[in-house]
Amino acid sequence: MSAKTSQFATRVIHAGQTTDAATGAVMPPIVTSTTFEWEALGQPREHIYTRSSNPTRDALERCVAELESGVRGLAYASGQAATAGVLDLLDAGSHVIAPLDFYGGTRRLFDQVRRRTSALDFSWVDMTDPAAVAAAVRPATKLIWIETPTNPLLKVTDLAAIVAIARQHKVLTCADNTFATPCYQRPLELGVDIVMHSATKYFGGHSDVLGGINVVADAELGKQLHMVRSASGGVLGPFDAYLVLRGIKTLALRMERHCANALAVAQYLEKHPRVARVYYPGLPAHPQHALAKRQMAGGFGGIVCFEIQGDAGAIGGFMNRLQVFTVAESLGAVESLVGQPATMSHSSVPADERRKMGIADNLVRLSVGIEGLDDLLADLDQALQSP
Numbered sequence: 001m002s003a004k005t006s007q008f009a010t011r012v013i014h015a016g017q018t019t020d021a022a023t024g025a026v027m028p029p030i031v032t033s034t035t036f037e038w039e040a041l042g043q044p045r046e047h048i049y050t051r052s053s054n055p056t057r058d059a060l061e062r063c064v065a066e067l068e069s070g071v072r073g074l075a076y077a078s079g080q081a082a083t084a085g086v087l088d089l090l091d092a093g094s095h096v097i098a099p100l101d102f103y104g105g106t107r108r109l110f111d112q113v114r115r116r117t118s119a120l121d122f123s124w125v126d127m128t129d130p131a132a133v134a135a136a137v138r139p140a141t142k143l144i145w146i147e148t149p150t151n152p153l154l155k156v157t158d159l160a161a162i163v164a165i166a167r168q169h170k171v172l173t174c175a176d177n178t179f180a181t182p183c184y185q186r187p188l189e190l191g192v193d194i195v196m197h198s199a200t201k202y203f204g205g206h207s208d209v210l211g212g213i214n215v216v217a218d219a220e221l222g223k224q225l226h227m228v229r230s231a232s233g234g235v236l237g238p239f240d241a242y243l244v245l246r247g248i249k250t251l252a253l254r255m256e257r258h259c260a261n262a263l264a265v266a267q268y269l270e271k272h273p274r275v276a277r278v279y280y281p282g283l284p285a286h287p288q289h290a291l292a293k294r295q296m297a298g299g300f301g302g303i304v305c306f307e308i309q310g311d312a313g314a315i316g317g318f319m320n321r322l323q324v325f326t327v328a329e330s331l332g333a334v335e336s337l338v339g340q341p342a343t344m345s346h347s348s349v350p351a352d353e354r355r356k357m358g359i360a361d362n363l364v365r366l367s368v369g370i371e372g373l374d375d376l377l378a379d380l381d382q383a384l385q386s387p
């Protein structure tokens with residue numbers, strides 16, 4: 001069977017997986033050994049030391065590389081470690097173009113850490129406008145960081161348009177594909193150089209493992225990323241690699257339900273009198289709906305955001321009345337979660353910057369899970385009843 005030509009739901013189960021030659025085990029064994037015996041001095045085997053490579057982590061990396069149509073995957077201890085690994089490719093003093101609205105933790109690493117420790121300079125640009133990205137390119141620009149759809153405002157970036165600009169100026173591109181997952185969006189196929197994932201979210205899918213992955217389409221770039229990862233050491237452990245791999249087996253099945261539930265929730269909220277504004281790329285009213293339809297083949301993801309009407313107390317009242325949705329950080333797992341970006345996922349972004357990003361204090365972020373839809377809608381309905 002060629003995993004490349006088969007359906008995605010088949011590929012998530014078989015990509016990069018072979019029966020274990022030694023035992024016939026169908027699932028890759030969890031290899032906990034940190035070190036591997038050499039055949040003789042000067043003759044190491046395939047694996048030497050687990051910080052560089054490990055059989056269980058390799059199985060996960062092969063799987064995700066194939067799902068993202070890349071040649072090599074590299075797994076890290078968290079999504080943030082994966083992002084740091086990409087920044088480690090850059091020389092001190094490089095300029096990076098990044099989205100105005102994106103994951104607050106990435107923004108913190110860029111702005112509050114790497115600006116200081118690596119003298120990186122950043123321009124925050126509204127990436128829904130490719131002309132604004134082109135205008136931000138300088139001689140020192142070495143990387144365009146893309147996140148699409150963005151966290152939390154679900155803005156959609158035209159990947160092919162940004163790649164065209166980047167290639168013209170010989171600038172590296174990296175796309176955070178956490179929200180769309182390779183089920184619906186494969187940036188490497190559109191010419192993006194690196195795809196980054198927080199595996200903590202949809203890949204793991206059960207809120208029980210932290211991880212990150214980068215995938216590249218170019219073997220040489222893969223070697224460079226591997227070198228800096230071995231040097232800095234933020235690798236994913238074998239137990240966690242196993243859990244992520246296990247999660248991916250049901251990725252296609254889960255994403256189908258996440259998307260169907262999220263679309264129905266977005267449609268419900270759009271009609272509710274207490275809801276001022278809904279953000280979801282699957283709604284025709286979304287400003288980049290046409291692009292999302294073209295670029296995200298078959299699904300718009302499981303995250304829905306909306307602004308609730310009323311004073312500062314309204315959002316707390318609503319969130320605390322919810323019973324099926326749990327008030328908690330994170331997203332992308334089987335259970336539905338609800339958060340207020342201003343005080344939770346994006347609290348590390350200063351308030352005036354947050355306003356510039358368009359993140360209002362009354363913005364609610366829903367990670368719509370795979371529970372029964374009627375229960376989710378009934379829960380939202382009762383929580384939206386009283387002001």
Ligand SMILES: *Cc1c(COP(=O)(O)O)cnc(C)c1O
Binds near residue numbers: 078106212
């Ligand atoms: C959660 C998240 C990250 C960071 O990943 P961790 O696994 O929490 O380190 C990066 N990007 C996006 C879009 C995320 O949602």
